[in-house]
Each structure stands twice: as C-alpha cells, then as structure tokens.
Amino acid sequence: MVKYQQGDVLFKQIDPQEFRKERDKNLEVSSQGRYNSYHTMEITSQYYNDKEPEGELDGGKCTVALGEATGHHHSFMQGSPGVVVTAYKQGWLNSETPARCHYVAVEKGDATVTHQEHKPITLPSGYYRVEIVREFDHLGQMERAVVD
Amino acid sequence: MAFANANFGNFDQRNLRNIMDTFTSEAPKRTDSVLYKQYINGSRYVDFSGNAYKINLFTDYSTQTWGKNRKRMITQRPDGIIDVKKQTIVLHDWQLFEEASQALGPEFYDYFKISNRWSLEMNAGTPDMMRADGFKELKCKNSDVNTWFPGIKIDLVNYNVLNKPPKKYKNTADNWKKLQRLRANGRARARKGNDRALARLDMYKRTGDASVIEMTDAFKLFNVSDRREVIEMFGMDTILASRDTKVLDKDTVDERPYELVSVEIEDVGSIKGVRWCNYLRMVNPSTDEIHFEGVPNTVATVKQALGWRDGEIEPKWNGANNPRTMEGEYIKPKILT
Numbered sequence: 312m313v314k315y316q317q318g319d320v321l322f323k324q325i326d327p328q329e330f331r332k333e334r335d336k337n338l339e340v341s342s343q344g345r346y347n348s349y350h351t352m353e354i355t356s357q358y359y360n361d362k363e364p365e366g367e368l369d370g371g372k373c374t375v376a377l378g379e380a381t382g383h384h385h386s387f388m389q390g391s392p393g394v395v396v397t398a399y400k401q402g403w404l405n406s407e408t409p410a411r412c413h414y415v416a417v418e419k420g421d422a423t424v425t426h427q428e429h430k431p432i433t434l435p436s437g438y439y440r441v442e443i444v445r446e447f448d449h450l451g452q453m454e455r456a457v458v459d
Numbered sequence: 460m461a462f463a464n465a466n467f468g469n470f471d472q473r474n475l476r477n478i479m480d481t482f483t484s485e486a487p488k489r490t491d492s493v494l495y496k497q498y499i500n501g502s503r504y505v506d507f508s509g510n511a512y513k514i515n516l517f518t519d520y521s522t523q524t525w526g527k528n529r530k531r532m533i534t535q536r537p538d539g540i541i542d543v544k545k546q547t548i549v550l551h552d553w554q555l556f557e558e559a560s561q562a563l564g565p566e567f568y569d570y571f572k573i574s575n576r577w578s579l580e581m582n583a584g585t586p587d588m589m590r591a592d593g594f595k596e597l598k599c600k601n602s603d604v605n606t607w608f609p610g611i612k613i614d615l616v617n618y619n620v621l622n623k624p625p626k627k628y629k630n631t632a633d634n635w636k637k638l639q640r641l642r643a644n645g646r647a648r649a650r651k652g653n654d655r656a657l658a659r660l661d662m663y664k665r666t667g668d669a670s671v672i673e674m675t676d677a678f679k680l681f682n683v684s685d686r687r688e689v690i691e692m693f694g695m696d697t698i699l700a701s702r703d704t705k706v707l708d709k710d711t712v713d714e715r716p717y718e719l720v721s722v723e724i725e726d727v728g729s730i731k732g733v734r735w736c737n738y739l740r741m742v743n744p745s746t747d748e749i750h751f752e753g754v755p756n757t758v759a760t761v762k763q764a765l766g767w768r769d770g771e772i773e774p775k776w777n778g779a780n781n782p783r784t785m786e787g788e789y790i791k792p793k794i795l796t
Contacts, residue, residue, distance in 0.1 A: 312790055313793050314769070314790055314792050314793065315792055315793055315794045315795075316769075316792040316794070316795045316796070317795075317796050318743070318745075318796070319683070321769055321770075321792075378684060379682070381684045383684075428743070428745060428746055429743070429745040429746075429796045430744075430745045430796035431796070432794045432796050433794075442769070442770055444768045444769055444770075445767075445768060445770065446683075446752040446753050446754070446768065447737075447753040447754050447755045448649060448681070448753055449678075449724065449734070449736035449753050450645065450648060450649035450652060450678065450679065450724070451645060451646045451648075451649030451650070452581055452582075452642055452645050452646065453646065454755070455681075457683055457752065458681060458682050458683065459682060459683045459684040
C-alpha cells in the first residue's frame with residue numbers, strides 16, 4: 312500500500328475497483344429490499360481548475376480536514392490542468408472527528424494538498440482513503456483521532 | 460396433546476397472567492399438555508408447552524434444526540419454567556430477558572431489563588493493568604440483584620428475585636462495575652483537566668501572563684495545537700526533566716528523529732498515585748516544531764508507535780492473563796510533510 316502523510320492526515324491509496332465498489336454500495340438493495348444508508352457516499356466538496364466554480368460544492372477548494380482550534384485546513388487548491396478532485400463522505404460522519412471526508416478521488420491529473428503548517432504534497436491521479444492519525448489519551452484511557 | 464401456532468393475543472394483552480390462565484383453562488390436568496408458539500418478531504419465537512401446573516419455555520435457538528446445534532433435542536432442560544401453582548418463573552437462558560417484552564409481556568419487561576456489558580481493560584501494558592470480564596447486567600425494579608445468572612427465580616406476584624446470584628457471577632459484576640467507575644472517573648478527570656488547562660491558556664492569551672500556565676498542561680490538553688503552545692513555552696526537555704522519564708526507543712525514519720518516551724504522570728485513581736505512560740516525541744518536518752502524542756503502553760518501539768498511530772498495527776489479544784503483543788507492520792509514507 313502506498314500512503315502519503317501531511318501532518319495528521321493520511322492518504323492511503325486504494326484500488327480503483329475497491330473504491331467503485333464502496334461508492335456503488337448504496338445502489339445495492341439488501342435482501343430486505345432496503346437501501347443501506349450507512350454506506351451511502353456523498354460528495355462533500357470538489358476541486359477543479361478547468362472551469363469556473365459552480366453550485367454549493369464550490370469547485371475552488373476541496374477540504375479534507377479542518378483544525379478546530381487553529382482554523383487551519385488540509386485542502387486541495389492546486390493541480391495539473393484539467394484535474395478533478397472529489398471528496399466523498401461515507402454515511403454518517405462522527406462530529407468529533409476533524410475529517411471532512413472518507414475518500415478522495417484525484418482524476419485526470421495530479422493534485423496538490425496544502426496546509427498552513429505543512430509543506431504541500433502532490434498526489435498522483437488515483438483513489439485515496441483519508442484517515443486521521445490517532446493518539447492515546449492516558450488520562451482518559453481512550454484512543455481518539457488527533458485534534459488540532 | 461393439543462397444538463396451537465398462534466400468539467397469546469396482541470401485545471397489550473400479553474402478560475404472564477394471561478399466559479398462565481390460558482394453560483389453566485386449556486390443560487387443567489397434569490397429564491394434559493398444550494403448545495403455544497409466541498412470535499417475538501418475524502422469525503424468532505418462544506415455545507410454551509405445559510399445563511395448569513407447569514409451563515416450559517424454549518427459545519427458538521434451543522429447538523433449532525439448523526446450524527451447529529441441529530442435533531439438540533427438545534428433551535433438554537427448558538430455557539424457562541413457570542410454576543403456575545407457586546406463581547414463580549425460573550430462567551436458564553438470558554435471551555428470555557432480552558426478548559421479555561415480546562415473549563413474556565410488557566409488564567415483565569417493565570420490572571427487568573438486561574444489558575450486555577463488554578469486558579473492560581485499564582492501564583494495559585503496565586504492571587497496574589486491571590481487567591474485568593463482561594457480563595449481563597440486570598436491572599430489577601424490586602430487587603438489588605444486578606447480574607443475570609442461570610437459574611434466576613422470580614416471584615410473579617410482585618416480581619421479586621427469590622434467590623441470590625452465585626459468587627462467581629456476583630464477583631464478575633462487582634469487578635466490572637468497579638472498573639467502570641474508575642474508568643468513568645478517569646475520563647471525567649481528563650475532561651476537567653483539559654477544561655482547566657484550556658482556561659489557563661485562554662487567560663495567558665488574553666493577559667500575556669505566562670505564569671498561569673502549568674507545565675503539566677502539556678499532558679492535559681486534548682488539542683495538539685494547544686499542547687504545542689505549552690511545549691513551545693517551556694520546552695519539551697524542561698517538561699520532561701520535571702518528571703520521571705525513560706527513553707524506551709530511538710529511531711530515525713526518513714532522517715527524522717523519533718523517540719518513544721515513558722513518562723510518570725499523576726493519577727489519583729491508580730494505586731500508587733502515579734502511572735507510567737508512553738508518548739511519542741517527534742518533530743514536524745515542515746516547521747521543526749516538537750510534537751508529543753500519547754501511544755498505548757503496549758507499544759515497545761518507535762516503529763510500532765508510528766504503525767499504531769497510522770492504524771496499521773494493533774494490539775493482539777493473547778488471553779486475559781497474557782500481555783498483549785503488537786500485530787502488523789508500519790508502512791513508511793511515500794511523502795511525509
């Protein structure tokens with residue numbers, strides 16, 4: 312597995328087929344004739360640079376994680392011409408996690424993720440699972456995603 | 460032998476008194492027997508069979524004809540026995556409590572509620588490790604019994620529990636509750652510690668008075684950005700010098716130094732009043748700032764700590780009496796900034 316790390320955010324590259332399987336799970340109907348809403352993947356934001364931003368998704372910036380104390384954010388704001396970066400959220404998202412999405416699809420080129428306190432990294436075209444590193448709180452005896 | 464394949468009535472009418480009345484009227488003699496199947500949902504059910512003296516209860520799992528238990532016979536001990544004359548019920552299967560509102564009626568469920576409690580662990584990887592096995596917690600309205608145990612006997616007139624749990628069950632429940640209390644207290648202390656440290660940091664930001672900040676705030680603040688401010692103020696080495704510390708492992712990944720440090724921190728909840736806790740000390744490669752993040756005490760090396768942090772290495776369960784080992788491998792990031 313190839314992974315990229317910018318501070319506390321991990322981008323773990325996944326197989327395109329695995330991603331498509333996850334994305335299309337919400338289209339599957341269970342044996343009881345219901346859609347599984349937990350698996351529903353929604354687009355949270357999108358970045359593209361080949362046309363003007365439009366609609367709610369704001370094509371100018373694609374934020375994958377947000378720092379609650381500093382307001383700093385890991386966002387895709389640059390990329391090769393024609394690149395499309397789409398962030399997906401899967402089902403419900405725990406409000407305590409700083410992650411804003413679970414998957415990122417970088418298509419039609421390379422894209423650069425930036426942060427105020429970290430050097431930018433360029434992700435090649437592909438599909439990535441977004442994870443936040445965890446830490447162990449010894450006083451509270453519990454593990455949790457790192458918050459900043 | 461009469462057979463019926465219907466419920467005892469709608470949900471509101473369903474209660475143990477109606478069930479007993481049904482058997483009393485339909486099978487008044489000891490030699491009589493009727494069978495009722497009470498559905499608890501679309502597929503699960505409880506069989507009631509007996510007469511005006513004794514009613515046996517079998518859950519569908521006990522009488523199943525599929526799966527690994529398919530050879531089990533209905534001649535086994537019932538999962539529950541109602542003594543109609545003495546107005547008592549003896550339960551041998553906890554599932555009957557779980558299904559109580561559907562199988563035994565809402566009135567019974569009003570008096571008894573069962574919850575599954577998973578096993579707990581505290582201070583894993585240290586000599587102070589505490590562990591409690593899980594159990595089925597029972598909340599009884601009219602009794603102080605707090606755990607399920609096989610053979611629990613209940614008075615159906617006032618819903619009292621008539622027997623006491625065996626020592627094994629009682630000790631398991633007491634041990635779990637004690638550990639749960641310690642854990643809840645620990646978490647409350649952590650939250651309070653974070654709130655107070657945050658208030659001090661806020662005061663410092665507003666007044667510029669650095670004396671309000673305590674060195675131990677570096678361990679108390681939840682937010683790593685806030686924590687970093689405290690570390691910058693005192694310096695990590697000064698903070699560590701103020702406490703007993705041990706460097707467990709040093710490593711360099713991509714020319715970046717990492718240290719796994721064990722620090723003695725105060726813990727009023729522990730027996731000795733202090734506890735050794737593992738932290739990973741690292742440097743932000745982009746800004747050269749020092750970061751300090753907690754890792755479980757079960758990790759022994761920097762690589763294990765990094766792997767655990769990234770979700771690639773997990774502690775492996777080796778049984779209740781054996782320490783956990785770490786399983787998995789750390790994958791080095793292609794780019795780290």
